[in-house]
Amino acid sequence: MGRALLATGRPIVYSTNWLGYDSSTTFKFGDLGLNNTNGYNVLDLWVGKVVGTYDPSATYNAQVNATGVHFIKAVALQ
Secondary structure, X not given: OEEEEOXXXXXXXXXXXXXOOXXXXXXXXXXXXXXXXXXXXXXXXXXXXXXXXXXXXXEEEEEEOOOOEEOEEEEEOX
């Protein structure tokens, strides 16, 4: 898992699979510096739909296909 910061100040988090077989990745939003107490709408960028609302203590789990990438976008709730 990696983390970067855009020039806009928005963090980018990504998970890629180099293992050659399906695997899962799990993280808490707060561990990535996403600490908005109102939570986040999380959008799956491959299918273009919201997959849920998560607060900073919530755990996100994703399956990543062999040699695949899982892309999500977390939009802070007001």
